[in-house]
Amino acid sequence: MMTFVANLAIRHKLMLIVMVSTIVALIVAGTVFVVTDRVSIQRAFIQKLEILTAVVGYNCTAAVTFSDKTDAEHILNGLRKEHSVLGAYLYDSTMTLFAGYCWDKQTRHDELIPAINQTIIQGELVAIARPISLDSNRIGTIVLHATAADVFARADRNILIMLLVTVASLLVSALIVGRLQRIVTDPVIHLASVAETVSSRGDYSQRAAAGGRDELGFLTRSFNDMLTQIQIRDAQLQKLTETLEERVHERTRQLELEVVERTRAEASLKVSLVEKEVLLKEIHHRVKNNLQIIDSLLNLQASKITDPQLGAVFSDSQGRVKSMALIHEMLYKSDGLSEINVREYVDSLCKFIMGSGSRSTGRITVVKQLDDVFLGVDVAVPCGLMINELMTNSLKYAFPGHRAGEISIVCRSVDGDMVRLTVADNGIGLPPHFDLKGTSTLGMQLVQSLILQLDGEAVFEGSNCVSVTITFPRVRRKSPTGEPQPVAYVNGAGQ
Amino acid sequence: MNRSTARVLFVILVSVLIGTGAVTAGPEPSEPAVKAAFIYNFAKFVDWPVDSTSGKNADSAIIFGVYGKSAITSELEKTTQGKTVHGRAVVITTPKSASEASKCQVLLFGAIPQSQVVSVLDSLKQNPVLTVSESGSFIDGGGIIQFFMSDGRVRFEVSAQAASRAGLVVSSRLLRLSTPSDKKAGRQ
Numbered sequence: 001m002m003t004f005v006a007n008l009a010i011r012h013k014l015m016l017i018v019m020v021s022t023i024v025a026l027i028v029a030g031t032v033f034v035v036t037d038r039v040s041i042q043r044a045f046i047q048k049l050e051i052l053t054a055v056v057g058y059n060c061t062a063a064v065t066f067s068d069k070t071d072a073e074h075i076l077n078g079l080r081k082e083h084s085v086l087g088a089y090l091y092d093s094t095m096t097l098f099a100g101y102c103w104d105k106q107t108r109h110d111e112l113i114p115a116i117n118q119t120i121i122q123g124e125l126v127a128i129a130r131p132i133s134l135d136s137n138r139i140g141t142i143v144l145h146a147t148a149a150d151v152f153a154r155a156d157r158n159i160l161i162m163l164l165v166t167v168a169s170l171l172v173s174a175l176i177v178g179r180l181q182r183i184v185t186d187p188v189i190h191l192a193s194v195a196e197t198v199s200s201r202g203d204y205s206q207r208a209a210a211g212g213r214d215e216l217g218f219l220t221r222s223f224n225d226m227l228t229q230i231q232i233r234d235a236q237l238q239k240l241t242e243t244l245e246e247r248v249h250e251r252t253r254q255l256e257l258e259v260v261e262r263t264r265a266e267a268s269l270k271v272s273l274v275e276k277e278v279l280l281k282e283i284h285h286r287v288k289n290n291l292q293i294i295d296s297l298l299n300l301q302a303s304k305i306t307d308p309q310l311g312a313v314f315s316d317s318q319g320r321v322k323s324m325a326l327i328h329e330m331l332y333k334s335d336g337l338s339e340i341n342v343r344e345y346v347d348s349l350c351k352f353i354m355g356s357g358s359r360s361t362g363r364i365t366v367v368k369q370l371d372d373v374f375l376g377v378d379v380a381v382p383c384g385l386m387i388n389e390l391m392t393n394s395l396k397y398a399f400p401g402h403r404a405g406e407i408s409i410v411c412r413s414v415d416g417d418m419v420r421l422t423v424a425d426n427g428i429g430l431p432p433h434f435d436l437k438g439t440s441t442l443g444m445q446l447v448q449s450l451i452l453q454l455d456g457e458a459v460f461e462g463s464n465c466v467s468v469t470i471t472f473p474r475v476r477r478k479s480p481t482g483e484p485q486p487v488a489y490v491n492g493a494g495q
Numbered sequence: 496m497n498r499s500t501a502r503v504l505f506v507i508l509v510s511v512l513i514g515t516g517a518v519t520a521g522p523e524p525s526e527p528a529v530k531a532a533f534i535y536n537f538a539k540f541v542d543w544p545v546d547s548t549s550g551k552n553a554d555s556a557i558i559f560g561v562y563g564k565s566a567i568t569s570e571l572e573k574t575t576q577g578k579t580v581h582g583r584a585v586v587i588t589t590p591k592s593a594s595e596a597s598k599c600q601v602l603l604f605g606a607i608p609q610s611q612v613v614s615v616l617d618s619l620k621q622n623p624v625l626t627v628s629e630s631g632s633f634i635d636g637g638g639i640i641q642f643f644m645s646d647g648r649v650r651f652e653v654s655a656q657a658a659s660r661a662g663l664v665v666s667s668r669l670l671r672l673s674t675p676s677d678k679k680a681g682r683q
Contacts, residue, residue: 062668065536066651071672135539135581 011185018177019170026166034162038155045084045151046119049128049144052082057132057142060090060099064132064140069099076101084146086125090132091141098140113143124148187216191223204231277337284332291325315356316392316443322352323388327380340380342411342419343370346387350409353391363404364395370411373419378476382450383421389443389450390423390468398427398466414471422469430462529649530642531570534559534627537640538580538601540669543623544662556584558599562615565605565629593618604628604638612636623662634676639663643676652676 005013056075063072072090079085079101089100091113114120114129116138121127124147132140187209194208207224211217295318302314326348330340350366375383391407399405410422439445447468451458456472524532538557557580561568568589575585590596593615602624604612609630616626616637626638633641639657643650653673658665 059668059671062540062666062672065539066533066672068672075671134536135579 010188011181014181014185015174015177018181019174022170022173026169030162030166034155034159037158038152041151041155041158042148045148046121046126046128049084049126049146050119050130052079052085053088053128053130053142053144056088056144057130060142061132061134061139064090064092064098065134067098072099073101079144082146084148084150086145086147088145089143091143093139095141112145116141121148124152184216187211187220191216191220195223198227204234280337281332284328284337288325288328288332291321291328295321295325319353319356319388319392320385322356323349323384324381326352327377327384331377339374339376342373342375342380342383343368345380345384346370346409346411349384349387350391353388353395363402364399365406366391367406367408368410370409371413373411373413373474375419375474376476379454379472379474382453383419383472386447386450386454386470387421387423389447393443394423394425394427394466398425398429400428403427413474417474418471419474420469420471422467424465424467426465429464430466434462525570526644526649527566527570528574530629531567531574533642533649533651534567534571534601534603535574535578535580535585537625537627537669538585540666541625541658542664542666543600556586557581557601558586558588560588560590560596560599560602561605562590562596562602563605563607563611565603567603567629568605571603597622597624599624601625601627604630604633609636612638620660625658625661625663631676639665641676643674645674650674650676 005016008016056079059075060072062068063075076088076090076099079088080103085103087100087102090098092098095113112120112122112125112127114127116129116131119126119128126146126148128144128146130142130144131138132142191208194206198204198206204227207227208220210220210224298314298318298321302311302318305311305314326345327340330345330348331337334340346368347370350368354364354366387409391409394407398407405426407423407425410420410424412420414420451470451472454470454472455476456470458471459467459469461467461469538559559571559575561571568587572587575587578585588595588599590599590602596602596615597619600623602615602619604615604626612628612630612633613636619626620637625640626633627640627642628638629642631641631643634652634654634657637657637660639654639661641652641654643652651673652675653665653670655665655670655673
């Protein structure tokens with residue numbers, strides 16, 4: 001029920017409230033009126049009858065006194081004009097009926113005789129008894145019978161009239177309320193329709209017509225103010241958006257220009273890179289060629305030498321030059337032109353060394369355990385020279401006579417950026433009291449200086465077999481102090 | 496209201512009570528007794544001027560006089576025994592002259608010659624005395640109330656003019672019962 005009322009339109013709600021109030025008020029007023037009316041009508045009727053009885057009784061005094069029945073009946077017959085009177089009866093002092101009047105001459109109600117001065121009401125029937133006195137003596141009694149049917153009918157008619165008036169009042173009230181409620185509802189409905197338009201179309205230029213100085217007027221003005229504020233904010237937002245768009249356009253244009261420039265720079269860089277690569281390749285090629293020329297010159301020179309010791313010096317130098325030339329050859333053949341693979345390099349170097357030292361072929365084998373370690377030219381050159389020196393050294397001294405054995409070369413990548421290189425042989429070992437620092441051979445001096453150049457640490461073992469393990473950074477780094485790293489000596493014996 | 500039931504029940508009672516006029520009960524009172532009662536009751540429907548009563552006292556007795564011999568006298572004495580009129584005692588006298596008669600408030604003429612009646616009435620003309628007589632043409636002679644018989648019932652005629660001349664105020668209720676004696680018939 002409450003939901004139904006809550007969902008009603010505001011004008012119907014107002015109408016309902018006023019009509020319910022009016023109906024209740026009319027019912028209360030009508031009931032009070034009808035009851036009061038009925039009671040007062042009945043009271044007035046009884047009062048009138050009592051007065052009538054008294055008057056008729058008084059008029060009948062002489063007739064009763066002088067026993068003039070004719071006159072008494074004549075007087076009583078005068079009651080015929082009063083339609084509500086059913087009958088009137090005169091009794092003498094002994095309560096014997098003296099004269100009577102009956103409205104239809106046939107019906108009698110003299111069986112209902114109230115006590116003196118009493119009024120009896122039985123339904124619609126009213127019976128009144130009044131004394132007839134003469135000179136302070138009661139000489140008789142008059143009894144009047146009447147019906148209140150007309151009175152009740154009149155009261156009933158009043159109820160009907162009341163109902164009709166109520167209905168008419170309700171209709172008039174409905175008409176008036178229907179008109180007057182617009183004073184309240186019209187501004188509300190107008191405001192609601194404007195709000196609907198604003199909401200559905202997003203049109204904030206709409207304005208509700210301002211009302212008076214009441215709450216509705218205040219509401220309307222506040223609503224309009226709110227719309228104005230929204231419009232102002234919208235305009236500001238619009239302006240900001242436009243500015244933002246302009247800035248975005250501007251920035252995009254700049255970025256596009258930048259991209260074009262960068263693309264151009266990149267292209268020129270690529271061209272330049274290609275040129276540099278070509279150049280680098282060319283340089284490495286030429287260095288290799290030059291080193292090969294040196295090697296060939298040394299070879300030519302060596303062929304003229306008869307002293308085998310001098311020949312060995314030339315051969316060592318040739319080996320050193322060859323090991324460097326091999327690096328440059330691998331560099332210009334590589335993709336990056338800056339790094340070589342240690343595994344490939346050592347393979348090639350071993351082939352060369354074992355090929356040049358043909359005297360040991362067959363009885364000395366080389367065992368290689370090599371990772372794919374890539375080294376720059378600045379590290380690869382000392383590293384290559386060092387392997388060349390150590391292997392040449394092993395071939396020269398570790399297997400005298402026709403002694404067989406093996407040389408193992410292990411290169412591992414350790415601790416991320418460190419490289420551990422081990423060159424070992426299972427030959428005769430180092431001579432007793434071998435002092436590395438004290439050695440005067442060029443090979444071992446070279447090895448020491450190369451270890452320093454590589455910023456590495458070396459471990460020499462030389463009791464039964466000789467093993468040299470060097471740990472150095474894969475990428476050359478400059479020492480902050482520039483001091484050379486120390487070289488560890490495990491065995492103080494030199495070769 | 497259902498009146499048919501009442502109609503059936505009381506139809507006989509109506510015919511008996513109203514049709515036959517069964518008003519009286521017991522032995523019929525004699526004509527002088529009725530007349531005596533009437534005379535006594537007349538006084539109740541008549542007002543006398545205050546200063547005209549004897550001794551000018553409104554509380555003094557009301558004097559009923561019987562002029563000449565009448566059978567009503569003794570009945571009147573019986574009727575008024577110990578009774579009052581308007582709160583005043585009742586006294587019965589038999590005046591012998593017109594001057595005595597003028598002291599009465601009610602004067603009944605008994606069996607006396609007509610000429611004497613006329614002379615007394617003449618002398619009482621200006622006095623507030625309610626004159627009553629049984630003889631015919633009493634009203635014509637200037638009397639106020641005259642008895643006559645009609646259908647075996649005692650009736651009377653009241654002359655309002657004579658009463659007014661005498662300064663008496665007769666109740667309209669009594670005047671209603673006055674019947675013209677010459678017609679000897681009931682009212683219309």
